[in-house]
Amino acid sequence: xxxxxxxxxxxxxxxxxxxxxxxxxxxxxxxxxxxxxxxxxxxxxxxxxxxxxxxxxxxxxxxxxxxxxxxxxxxxxxxxxxxxxxxxxxxxxxxxxxxxxxxxxxxxxxxxxxxxxxxxxxxxxxxxxxxxxxxxxxxxxxxxxxxxxxxxxxxxxxxxxxxxxxxxxxxxxxxxxxxxxxxxxxxxxxxxxxxxxxxxxxxxxxxxxxxxxxxxxxxxxxxxxxxxxxxxxxxxxxxxxxxxxxxxxxxxxxxxxxxxxxxxxxxxxxxxxxxxxxxxxxxxxxxxxxxxxxxxxxxxxxxxxxxxxxxxxxxxxxxxxxxxxxxxxxxxxxxxxxxxxxxxxxxxxxxxxxxxxxxx
Numbered sequence: 001x002x003x004x005x006x007x008x009x010x011x012x013x014x015x016x017x018x019x020x021x022x023x024x025x026x027x028x029x030x031x032x033x034x035x036x037x038x039x040x041x042x043x044x045x046x047x048x049x050x051x052x053x054x055x056x057x058x059x060x061x062x063x064x065x066x067x068x069x070x071x072x073x074x075x076x077x078x079x080x081x082x083x084x085x086x087x088x089x090x091x092x093x094x095x096x097x098x099x100x101x102x103x104x105x106x107x108x109x110x111x112x113x114x115x116x117x118x119x120x121x122x123x124x125x126x127x128x129x130x131x132x133x134x135x136x137x138x139x140x141x142x143x144x145x146x147x148x149x150x151x152x153x154x155x156x157x158x159x160x161x162x163x164x165x166x167x168x169x170x171x172x173x174x175x176x177x178x179x180x181x182x183x184x185x186x187x188x189x190x191x192x193x194x195x196x197x198x199x200x201x202x203x204x205x206x207x208x209x210x211x212x213x214x215x216x217x218x219x220x221x222x223x224x225x226x227x228x229x230x231x232x233x234x235x236x237x238x239x240x241x242x243x244x245x246x247x248x249x250x251x252x253x254x255x256x257x258x259x260x261x262x263x264x265x266x267x268x269x270x271x272x273x274x275x276x277x278x279x280x281x282x283x284x285x286x287x288x289x290x291x292x293x294x295x296x297x298x299x300x301x302x303x304x305x306x307x308x309x310x311x312x313x314x315x316x317x318x319x320x321x322x323x324x325x326x327x328x329x330x331x332x333x334x335x336x337x338x339x340x341x342x343x344x345x346x347x348x349x350x351x352x353x354x355x356x357x358x359x360x
Contacts, residue, residue: 007283008226008241010276011099011120011249012037016077019260022086025079027254029090035273036280039097041120041249044084044107047074060202061261073261081110088114105134112138120249123147123200123228126157129171136164142193143247145228147200151220154195155180158221162189190222194247197240198228203265209236211243230265234275241279242286250275305331308339310351317346325357334359 012032018025025042032040051070056062065073079087084100091098101120102108108119108131119135123145126132135142142161146154159176162185168175179185197213214225226247227240237248251266267275293301311326318324320342327336333356345360 005244005246005286008245008279009039009247010037010279011039011041011247012272013041013228013249013251013266015041015043015251015262017251017253017258017260017262017266018042018077018079019258020076020078022079022083024254025083025087026090028252029087029094029096031254031269032252032272033091033094033096035252035269036276037096037272039099039118040091041099041101042079042084042087043077043103043122044100044111045074045078045103046107047071047078049104050074058261060265064261064264065259077260084111085114088116103128103131105130108134108138112140116140118143121145121157123149123198126153129160132157132160133164136161136192143196143226143249144193145196145198145249146217147198147228151216154217154221158189158193161193162186165189165192186222194224194226195221196226196228196247196249199230202230202262203232204230206231206236211236211240214240214243214245232265234267234271234278237275238278238282241282248279302330302332305329306336307331307333308336308342308357309333310353310355310357312353314347314351316348316350319344319346320357328354333357 012035014025014028018028029040051074053069053071055070057065057068057070057073061073088098098114098116099118099120100111100116101122102111103125118141119138120143121131121135126144126146126149144157156176159180162179163176165188166179166182166185168179180189195217197210197217199208199210201208209231214227217223218225224246226245227237228249229237229240230251237250240248251262252272253263253266253268256263256266256268306327306329309326309328311324314324322343325339325342342357342360348358351357
């Protein structure tokens with residue numbers, strides 16, 4: 001019998017949907033906690049370290065905010081280090097895990113100093129070896145999103161993580177590949193890393209989600225898998241839970257009509273709570289895989305199944321025949337599947353029509 005897996009980690013992705021407001025971010029912590037999410041996640045970056053002056057906005061960002069450069073957009077979405085300390089404290093007060101995606105090793109060090117229990121590496125940083133090595137050195141579990149990535153990209157990133165986890169000082173493609181090929185490196189990665197299938201489009205059309213890629217990643221790399229979802233609604237993350245996702249991450253906002261790059265692809269508070277409820281319902285329904293009557297079925301079995309009864313009066317000593325036997329509810333007597341063991345045997349006592357036949 002397969003053991004029932006632990007509940008998946010549900011991350012309410014606040015991201016930058018606070019629009020640079022600490023007050024709104026604090027309100028989002030309360031909303032995520034009330035919805036039943038396990039963790040809330042923000043983003044920690046310094047605009048000048050993340051983008052050059054000439055970096056253009058993504059199409060979805062331009063659609064929501066108009067044409068312009070990333071740098072000006074990002075400046076308006078930053079929170080200060082002191083803000084993250086306030087957010088971490090608020091999370092502790094409300095009993096929800098604090099997470100924030102760091103984009104630089106310095107930001108990651110700051111977050112770890114606030115007691116962050118896991119490291120989340122976003123899809124865009126899967127080719128950032130400095131951040132990957134810093135994550136490996138953190139000593140914390142790592143969640144790696146794989147949006148925009150090929151299997152080769154994922155393997156390369158895992159190689160960097162393996163190198164860092166093993167404490168190797170060698171660097172470069174050959175060293176990273178060797179670290180992942182090393183049995184100790186594979187074990188270290190399997191113990192520490194969860195891969196998230198992700199489609200980096202906002203919103204992501206359902207036919208772009210590719211939930212089956214979770215199984216591909218699990219089989220190829222032998223790791224726990226989950227979903228970072230950018231689709232609209234809650235159908236896709238609920239399905240991911242049914243397929244065995246160990247982590248589900250989903251954007252949410254206080255108000256989908258707010259200005260900003262990610263609001264339109266985010267859940268509102270009631271929808272976030274509905275998603276958490278749907279995922280927990282699916283997990284409960286999955287069970288342990290052992291096929292047997294459940295406790296709630298026992299009474300139904302007594303009512304819905306049949307027993308062997310006398311189709312007509314049967315005298316003591318009279319051989320049982322098919323025409324003398326009938327199958328009727330309730331199912332508290334001899335099962336109809338045992339009727340052939342009775343045929344030709346003498347009745348041990350007389351039976352009235354409709355009376356249950358005793359076991360031979």
